[in-house]
Amino acid sequence: MPLLGGSTRTRLDMSYLPKNFRLLLSSVLIALVTPGCAPAQEGEPRAEGRASDVATDAERVVIREMARIEARTDSIDRIFQPLPLLRPVEEAVFARFGNQQQLERARALGIPPGPTADQLAALQQEGRLVRLDESTRYWVIRDLDHSVPIVVPSVRSLLNEIGERFQSRLNELDLPAFRYEITSVLRSDEDQQALRRVNPNAAAGTSTHQFATTIDIAYSAFAAPAEPVVSIDPGESVWLRPHLEGVAASMTETVAARRSRELQAILGRVLIEMQQEGKVMVTMERLQPVYHMTVARRLP
Structure with missing residues (x-):
């Protein structure tokens, strides 16, 4: 399955992610494979395949949105650098x-x-x-x-x-x-x-x-x-x-x-x-x- 940088992974390898990415993604993936989190639809593939596909989609979302969050908070931090303290x-x-x-x-x-x-x-x-x-x-x-x-x-x-x-x-x-x-x-x-x-x-x-x-x-x-x-x-x-x-x-x-x-x-x-x-x-x-x-x- 193609992921970041066009690499191919046969499983959800999260070792390349920063620690805060991995912690969030781990908790999300646990929730996703819990029965009832992703209800089956008629004609859909078997449950194991659905869970893998949904988890992979979630991984992409988390990686993308976490990068956006980190970029935004970094930009906020930079604004503070020249601001004066109380005299x-x-x-x-x-x-x-x-x-x-x-x-x-x-x-x-x-x-x-x-x-x-x-x-x-x-x-x-x-x-x-x-x-x-x-x-x-x-x-x-x-x-x-x-x-x-x-x-x-x-x-x-x-x-x-x-x-x-x-x-x-x-x-x-x-x-x-x-x-x-x-x-x-x-x-x-x-x-x-x-x-x-x-x-x-x-x-x-x-x-x-x-x-x-x-x-x-x-x-x-x-x-x-x-x-x-x-x-x-x-x-x-x-x-x-x-x-x-x-x-x-x-x-x-x-x-x-x-x-x-x-x-x-x-x-x-x-x-x-x-x-x-x-x-x-x-x-x-x-x-x-x-x-x-x-x-x-x-x-x-």
Whole structure:
């Protein structure tokens, strides 16, 4: 059977492929030969022949699409190479508002700390609190160990504006629409106490996170765009699409991890701009690589 470079192989030899190609292809081929994955049609060749043909078609699709994904992610990585990091004078802006100033705004704009589950439900019913979606075009929420994704409406407005501006800057640089990651939101008294035992950076007294006005955004990790960076063409092997899209997202996040300092700078300059507009107060934490921020005024 002719494959890459016009060579002929009598079996599915994957030794010539890079490791990530082989891992994906192996899992796909196992699925393809599982009964029920490629249903037989009347008049088709015997099952063994069908499985071999389908697997060979899948191999071609995977090789072609993986090459396209790799080329795209390599091109994204190259764009980052000349981009400037945050300068010390820019980082100094994040020291302007300390915990006490953020705490004053949190008390003025947020809810009383320590609400019960019933009180949280009632506040959401009244529209004084909203639950954040776990995944949007602008952000993803990673596993929250010591908080719940509930905020005052102004914080959701703030997050949307941050995401819109961040992705606008990325677009200007011909970069894909990476999403930021939210790592901490509303904490109960118990959450704050538990967090203090494992995170020395957690506030010793009352935290701004207890008023539903404050969130943490990671600057060491960014999520892949909501839409794939490559339009996958699976041909007749349509069941490959979600697998290949997952690989594309994973490889894109690998680039984001490698270029996190550049992305940190792009996001940081958006936050500096919005802080100067009086919309947010931001601290760049060091022990935990996050932008800790409190909404500074009511936002529509």
